[in-house]
Structures are given as C-alpha cells and as structure tokens.
Amino acid sequence: MAKVKAVGILSRYAGDEMEVEGGKSVEELLASLGIPSPLVGIVLVNGRQVEKSYVIGEEDEVKLIPLLGGG
Template sequence: MEQSRKRRRDSPRGPPAGHSSAPIRRARRTGWVQVRVEVRLFATLVDFLPSHGRDGIVQLEVPDGSTVAEVTGRLGIPADVARVVLVNGRDVEPEQRLAKQDVVTIFPPLAGGGPASGAPPAEA
C-alpha cells in the first residue's frame, strides 16, 4: 500500500509518455491543465491532418498557454508552410498564445499571380 502511494506522488506531472493529449478531467486531477482548440487546415495542409480529423478540421487538447507555433509543430507543419494563420478570424504571429475554444485556421502559401517586384517578365 505504501509503495503505491509513493509511486503516485513521485510520478511526473504531464501527459503519460507517448500520449499527446489526455482527457481534460485527467488534466485537472494532476494539475496539468489543457484546453481544447479547433484547427482548420486548407489546401495541401490537409495532408498534415491527424487520423482523427475530418474534412480539414481537428479538435486538439493542448496545454493551456500553448502557442500557434507549438500547435503547428505538433501537427508536423513546417513553419514556412503555414503562411497565413488566423485565430478566431484574426491574423496572428506564431507566438500567439491560445485560449480555450480558439479556432486556428491555417492556409499554405498562395501560388500564382504576377512576377515578384523588380523581376523581369517571363518570355513566351
């Protein structure tokens, strides 16, 4: 009996090894608080969608205070690929901290348009 109590007290806080998200009730019991955010991926970024996501949308539980950069990293999206990032419809920087029920929308770089400023026109 004494050993089992000691094991619980000595266990590290945070999610169990190999688990990226634990249920919210477990998080509250251990003092490791998580919030749920919705991530919406568009165009080629849907390839980074976890298996439990559908139609370009996934619900994630992340540690409270996580940043946009941490969420994109968790999904395996390279920083240069997540070009336009919105949180609740507003353009944000990667350092933006997330709160409960935030909606993160991520677009890849847009292609097309004319030549870059100062570039010579393409010859036919």
C-alpha cells in the same frame, strides 16, 4: 478545446479539422503536427491574423492557410 482547421495542402498533416487543447503557441502546434512552419502563410484565430507566437486559447478557432502563390 480549440478547433483547428487546416486548408489545402496543410490538411495532409492535420486533416481538415481537429480539436486540440489550448495553452500551446501556434508554432508549437505546428511542430507537434509535423507541419513545416514556413509553409503556413497565414494563421487566423477567430478570423483575425496572428503571429505564430500566439498562444491558443480553449475557445479559439484556428485556421492554417498555406501560402502557395504570393503576388
């Protein structure tokens, strides 16, 4: 199972931490959780930024970080 952590306002949709099965893209994961994709600023997988087309692996740790402020 992959671990998913949702930070800040995104935890409203996914709780602070949850487990999901691998094989789905980040974009699909967001859709299944009802998280509006544009609100997710940075997706980290195992500490590295990925694009939302990234397919989640079974051992991955996914962190969803909202974009609030910008520069």
